[in-house]
Amino acid sequence: MKLATLKNGTRDGRLVVVSADLSRCLGAGGAAPTLQAALDDWRAVEPELRALAETLERDASAGEPFGETKCASPLPRAYQWADGSAYVNHVELVRRARGAKMPESFWTDPLMYQGGSDSFLGPRDPIVMPTDEGWGIDMEGEVAVVTGDVPMGVTAEEARGLVRLVMLCNDVSLRGLIPGELAKGFGFFQSKPSSAFSPCAVTPDGLGGAWREGKLHLPLLVGLNGEPFGRADAGTDMTFDFGQLIAHAAKSRPLGAGTIIGSGTVSNRMEGGPGKPIAEGGVGYSCLAEIRMIETIEGGAPKTPFLRFGDAVSIEMTDADGRSIFGRIAQQVRRAG
Amino acid sequence: MKLATLKNGTRDGRLVVVSADLSRCLGAGGAAPTLQAALDDWRAVEPELRALAETLERDASAGEPFGETKCASPLPRAYQWADGSAYVNHVELVRRARGAKMPESFWTDPLMYQGGSDSFLGPRDPIVMPTDEGWGIDMEGEVAVVTGDVPMGVTAEEARGLVRLVMLCNDVSLRGLIPGELAKGFGFFQSKPSSAFSPCAVTPDGLGGAWREGKLHLPLLVGLNGEPFGRADAGTDMTFDFGQLIAHAAKSRPLGAGTIIGSGTVSNRMEGGPGKPIAEGGVGYSCLAEIRMIETIEGGAPKTPFLRFGDAVSIEMTDADGRSIFGRIAQQVRRAG
Numbered sequence: 001m002k003l004a005t006l007k008n009g010t011r012d013g014r015l016v017v018v019s020a021d022l023s024r025c026l027g028a029g030g031a032a033p034t035l036q037a038a039l040d041d042w043r044a045v046e047p048e049l050r051a052l053a054e055t056l057e058r059d060a061s062a063g064e065p066f067g068e069t070k071c072a073s074p075l076p077r078a079y080q081w082a083d084g085s086a087y088v089n090h091v092e093l094v095r096r097a098r099g100a101k102m103p104e105s106f107w108t109d110p111l112m113y114q115g116g117s118d119s120f121l122g123p124r125d126p127i128v129m130p131t132d133e134g135w136g137i138d139m140e141g142e143v144a145v146v147t148g149d150v151p152m153g154v155t156a157e158e159a160r161g162l163v164r165l166v167m168l169c170n171d172v173s174l175r176g177l178i179p180g181e182l183a184k185g186f187g188f189f190q191s192k193p194s195s196a197f198s199p200c201a202v203t204p205d206g207l208g209g210a211w212r213e214g215k216l217h218l219p220l221l222v223g224l225n226g227e228p229f230g231r232a233d234a235g236t237d238m239t240f241d242f243g244q245l246i247a248h249a250a251k252s253r254p255l256g257a258g259t260i261i262g263s264g265t266v267s268n269r270m271e272g273g274p275g276k277p278i279a280e281g282g283v284g285y286s287c288l289a290e291i292r293m294i295e296t297i298e299g300g301a302p303k304t305p306f307l308r309f310g311d312a313v314s315i316e317m318t319d320a321d322g323r324s325i326f327g328r329i330a331q332q333v334r335r336a337g
Numbered sequence: 338m339k340l341a342t343l344k345n346g347t348r349d350g351r352l353v354v355v356s357a358d359l360s361r362c363l364g365a366g367g368a369a370p371t372l373q374a375a376l377d378d379w380r381a382v383e384p385e386l387r388a389l390a391e392t393l394e395r396d397a398s399a400g401e402p403f404g405e406t407k408c409a410s411p412l413p414r415a416y417q418w419a420d421g422s423a424y425v426n427h428v429e430l431v432r433r434a435r436g437a438k439m440p441e442s443f444w445t446d447p448l449m450y451q452g453g454s455d456s457f458l459g460p461r462d463p464i465v466m467p468t469d470e471g472w473g474i475d476m477e478g479e480v481a482v483v484t485g486d487v488p489m490g491v492t493a494e495e496a497r498g499l500v501r502l503v504m505l506c507n508d509v510s511l512r513g514l515i516p517g518e519l520a521k522g523f524g525f526f527q528s529k530p531s532s533a534f535s536p537c538a539v540t541p542d543g544l545g546g547a548w549r550e551g552k553l554h555l556p557l558l559v560g561l562n563g564e565p566f567g568r569a570d571a572g573t574d575m576t577f578d579f580g581q582l583i584a585h586a587a588k589s590r591p592l593g594a595g596t597i598i599g600s601g602t603v604s605n606r607m608e609g610g611p612g613k614p615i616a617e618g619g620v621g622y623s624c625l626a627e628i629r630m631i632e633t634i635e636g637g638a639p640k641t642p643f644l645r646f647g648d649a650v651s652i653e654m655t656d657a658d659g660r661s662i663f664g665r666i667a668q669q670v671r672r673a674g
Contacts, residue, residue: 079414082453082526111522113523114451114452117454118596135589153467177589184443187451188451190588256348
């Protein structure tokens with residue numbers, strides 16, 4: 001089952017059920033007005049939403065045309081956004097780019113930061129910034145899950161059963177602000193502006209065999225200004241699965257329904273090394289920081305600039321037949337005001 | 338005007354307007370069912386809430402009895418909880434207790450972390466933990482504000498005008514988990530379990546002259562197991578006012594209505610030094626970490642233990658006549674399960 005939120009001038013938008021091929025949708029207002037309302041009462045609402053999804057698949061004339069450009073993020077705002085860094089390969093590369101060493105414990109103890117969740121961008125909304133000088137605007141292509149209510153102290157195995165929905169994410173990062181913030185010791189804040197999520201959120205069963213062991217085993221297609229930039233497999237080199245990430249988040253407190261947990265930037269190793277651009281036969285990258293780090297190692301300095309006003313980023317995932325699963329995140333960087 | 342949220346079995350509770358003396362309340366359902374709904378549409382809803390408040394003050398028989406024990410936190414869950422550390426004195430002491438030096442920039446650049454906001458505790462709810470061994474359970478007495486919609490890049494002066502409500506907070510901290518988390522560089526997560534807020538949230542004009550220049554100029558009364566533990570003045574030694582804290586939070590993104598911004602642990606210096614317990618003529622402390630640090634300096638080791646199962650913490654603020662302004666946070670630490 002696929003769900004989306006259409007913009008309608010309200011803060012939380014309007015929940016719709018979307019056909020598997022993303023062509024049509026049916027308003028879900030009779031079941032739940034918003035996705036948060038559905039998650040708050042999932043046991044009662046889910047069967048009604050699934051009935052709408054069945055109608056869409058059975059009757060090709062049912063519903064209205066679905067437009068990704070009309071979408072807000074599935075949760076336009078959420079009560080929690082906790083982003084892991086499960087591709088430890090990425091963490092190691094970014095740290096090396098900053099000249100910082102990575103502790104060995106990072107391979108066994110998940111990294112996770114608390115993100116801002118009050119004002120997500122829609123999947124086609126621009127990334128609006130006051131400056132593109134020095135802030136180091138970067139995309140981060142990720143997979144994210146939405147949970148039901150999670151009790152404190154949940155095990156990773158139990159947590160896997162509490163994944164309600166799966167989405168893609170652009171965790172926008174301001175690389176130029178990160179070193180200063182991390183030096184202060186309180187984690188990211190200004191360096192992590194509003195994130196954007198894919199038009200559709202999909203139930204795990206809607207992903208078929210690609211969803212297993214708490215991971216999504218498909219390439220994440222990242223584009224930059226219309227060119228393929230990354231196609232790293234989200235199921236490969238994911239050191240911690242979503243069950244482990246949720247359990248980490250719930251160690252000392254329960255998590256409310258509608259909590260979003262992110263995977264961190266998807267990143268694959270290549271022959272034990274840091275990987276290569278797509279043009280050179282590699283799977284490329286899901287953020288600019290990685291390629292800049294490799295350029296620094298190879299040539300002494302980064303060549304690829306961070307995002308400038310006018311640059312366009314896309315994030316998508318397709319099935320075996322090349323059809324978009326979640327719809328496409330496609331954002332342009334624009335100057336504020 | 339004072340607002341509170343009564344528990345009613347739903348996730349967001351039921352909004353009520355409370356009389357200035359905290360004796361009675363009137364349901365606000367006709368204006369807005371929940372506090373978040375009121376904040377989402379404040380311009381339209383505020384006059385209706387104020388009319389209810391006037392009825393309560395004019396007619397001593399109006400309303401139902403108000404019970405602090407029936408309260409959830411004013412926002413039982415929120416879209417954002419960003420906690421500053423505006424009492425730099427406190428930051429310096431806690432760092433010294435950890436053997437860490439504080440950079441000079443901390444006096445000019447606010448510290449702030451993104452907190453979890455999906456599952457706040459009610460003001461009289463227990464603090465439930467699986468263990469009190471090694472986790473270092475501590476209270477942190479704070480002042481917090483709730484904002485309206487804040488545009489990206491807001492100035493501190495503009496931000497002061499966007500403070501909708503003021504509350505007290507117990508920002509529960511797990512001191513034993515902090516050093517390990519901060520060493521990982523991503524800030525607090527497991528070390529900051531669910532916070533609790535005061536029964537009432539009060540509009541700035543409801544605080545009279547005590548609210549000025551973006552600060553609340555009254556002592557924060559912290560109790561431990563029935564004994565006075567702290568009475569530091571929240572308007573003294575607050576290096577950054579709430580306007581500055583909000584502007585810091587909004588540097589690279591807008592803040593959604595209902596964002597909660599915390600002051601950090603209230604802490605006063607004394608004669609240039611770290612202060613003394615109330616019993617020794619000082620204003621005491623708003624958390625255990627501070628007194629433990631001073632004990633360490635004076636005697637080589639801390640004497641005051643962190644909170645154990647059964648310990649009780651209270652946080653309150655009274656007006657010139659000794660009447661409670663926000664109602665009392667009063668929580669006991671209990672074992673999970």
